[in-house]
Amino acid sequence: MVVFALLLYSVVKFRKRKNDDGREPPQVYGSNQVELAWTIIPILIVVALFMATARVIASVQKAARPDNAIEVVAIGHQFWWEYRYPELGVVTANELHVPVSDANHPTPTFIKLLSADTDHSFWIPRLGGKTDLIPNHPNSMWIDPHEAGIYLGQCAQYCGTQHAKMLLRVYVQSRADFNRWAQEQRQPATVSAASQGQQIFETTACINCHTVAGKVATGHFGPDLTHLMSRDTIAAGAATNTPENLRQWILNPDAIKPGSLMPAMQLSDQDLDALTAYLETLR
Amino acid sequence: MSATLNATPLSLPARELQWKLPARGQVAMYSLICAEAAIFAIFVVAYLFYIGKSLSGPTPSEVLSPPIFFTVCLLSSSLTIHFAAKRLRSGQVRGFGAWWLSTIILGAIFLYGTASEWHRLIYQDSLTITTNLFGTTYYSLVGLHGFHVVVGLLALTTVMVFTVFGTVKQEHAARIEVLSLYWHFVDAVWIVVFTVVYVIGR
């Protein structure tokens, strides 16, 4: 601000006037004292800024992990997020659920960040700074949300064609709600009468990429679908989770997210309807 | 205006103006050497970083043995090129030619040494650039150095041809010294590469 003001002042005060007499102004070559002054003062400012910064870095990167912290392993894929809760036995995708934390008895969530392919970055602006997911280079971060709600974010390191639609949703819930959610996620897929849709799912290429817990589908390339209907969005936030969108996604993923790695499944209309109906049962 | 300015040079103070500037060939070659050193530094850093990190395949201690003889050849060639330059400075073109030729021969022997080592590594020990991290970094670093030796030898041979045809004279001594700077650099790099690959890395 000071420098700004001085600049403005000098531009106004020292401009050449109309009635200028044509002589050159005093030719000043320099001044050691002035130079010293405006070297020392910035150095002091820098030192102060640095000390403050170093303290914050230490408090973030060396934060102690309390015993009741939730542990999540996040694995970045082109173009979706895989979440595993090792202690809770939960595997899900794209929508992260965590319990709300209390300032007096904190229950933060510690997230280990891995990548299955290229570089990604996990960023929820209202919950914390971003940390990258880099293959062969595990990282970790923590979040400590004090207010329940939905927090939005997205991948923050260019990872390919659909980097823009690798969205993040974090659901911060009360402890009770979170426990209920985790409990539901732990169950294998709901047992319904073996439907035509299920048969299509299990005999076409779907099971090469997707897992449905308790059934033959154990693919890991794409998101786990065991509790697909418990999510608000599909395709990492690219579309809301409605039957029409789901059907469209299976028919032609490029229409929703061009460049995503799910191939168009080339199914007949009938098969598509049956398959969608089956997926709708995966609560 | 310009004619006046150009025609009336500024009057100098009474003392004589001694105006000596560095030689541009030397400055340019030193700058080039700095740039090349930076390139090699990155390959050396990669090599050091990846020591011990290969997931499989032959390790340095299993397959590498220090090429002492060939190293001595290369480092001696720095000596011979230094003598060659001295000879040319004092006008002894034939002596220059002899030392210059020995430099080339020593350099060629070193290249042969690298080639035979690589032959053994590839066909006997199954280490190629794709085998593992050691293979990739080893062949890249030693290869980059070898490439610079080849370029140097080409330049030296060109000068040799000119010498045989009698074109090289005493007044070219400065240029020969600039070229020999490059050759000294190539040898210095080899000292670093040798230390990193055959001493530290094993």
Place this chain on the structure above:
Amino acid sequence: MSTETIAWPSTTESSSSFVEKLHEWVTTVDHKRLGILYIAYALVFLLIGGIEATIIRIQLIRPHNDFVSPQVFNRLFTMHGTTMIFFVVMPVLFGFANYLIPLMIGARDMAFPRLNAFSFWMTAFGGLLLYFSLVGANGLYGAGNAPDVGWFAYAPLTSQTFSVGHSTDFWILALLVSGFGSIGTAINIIATTLCMRCPGMTLAKLPLFAWLNLVMAGLVILAVSPLTAAQIMLLVDRYLGGHFFDTQAGGSAVIWMHFFWVFGHPEVYILVLPAFAFASEIIPVFSRKPIFGYPVMVGATIAIGFISMSVWAHHMFTVGMSAAANTFFVISTMAIAVPTGIKIFNWLATMWGGKIEFKTPMLFCIAFLFQFLIAGLTGIMQGAAPFDWHLGNSYFVVAHFHYVIVGGILFCLFGAFYYWFPKMTGKMYSETLGRLHFWLFIIGFHLTFDFMHIPGLLGMPRRIYTYEPGRGWDTWNLIVTIGVFFQAAGILVFLGNLIWSYFRGKPAGDDPWDAWTLEWSTNSPPPAYNFYTVPTVQSRRPLWDLKHPDDPDWKYE
């Protein structure tokens, strides 16, 4: 000494055909012609890069826009960044350096004229290689693809697995080839500045322009080489089956980042030091005072050169380095603010107590001072790693670096164009059009880049081809895009001014600005031999000494 001029055989324009003129230009080794070739080349790519930017901004004007597909968008931002840095700003700065350094030091040409020509053609070829990817990347039997890996091309996105086809290879080769050109020019600048100065011009009397370009050349030598090395490693990975950045084989993606940014950060100082050089020549002349604190300016420049080699990982704060590493890079980044700030204070002190003339070059340099100050502040903000954890890889970063490159470097560059146009062409540009250009451009610049900081603060990451509504980014993106059109208008006025004034401008004379460095002592444009006789100098402002024999500089220096 008599003022009799010797008749010099004139090369009359009318006697040579178009083919002969073309041949002259293609085979020239004259530093002035090569300088103009560099500058013209850069202006062409400025238009291309600008069109790429315009398309990017149109796509982002509203959420879920479909002006271009995601694949095309990803190629656009990759090409925009690569083009602007390597084929616009670097060539134009090399062009000015080539043109002016020999003139300013009283030499007749650069130290190695043929190396000079070789370097130019290498750089030019690099640019052509990059754009050839549009045709050749998928093999010549189909329309090709431009690279889409981002201008810093993080591994493993660039491996064969994730980047099929040849688009990435064209990116690699273009940078490899133009890198050789850059190193050649740097060697030439160093050799010229150290070895070709006219009698009396000790290093302490070297114009600041030459000093800044000397340090810049040193940085090119030390920084472009790591990029060359990294490109070679990437080629080894892609074509020889190497594993430098192959995470499946235990390789490291992070090491690419280190190698790239060891180049990438000094690169931005390579870009900014010549801009400082322009400001250091223009501001004194239009304030009618010598530069304040010349020795300190030189010292600060050398300090910036050194420190800039140690800050690179501030581009990697989010990558998960240790707290110790992060802390080191915070202190080095903040340290570089000190000498840079000193320079700003010195320019301010130069203007203080002067008689400022608001001609077009000075307008641009004054704007540069304000804008560079702001850019430096946002830089320091991000230098604090915790801030960067929030702001990194967001539009805040994009706003910051465009503030430096456009608001700082490009503004100084415009100033330089207007300042030396009379010298290079012998004609005066139109001051009215110059002011129109200035006001159009500065309005557009601020509309775009001031407001661009806000979506970054609100969480908008970079390199996304579209965004969701309801994140609060929509209005700001709209304003940002509107600014682009003002800037485009400004550039068109600028180019029109250059062309119109070249043909119809008033003759400018040798020294239209009443300036003090040696280039103003010879004709406009200078003859092929630069100076009738090699000058001898006694101070930093030889023409001041000539014009004020009763009060020469060398009494005070």
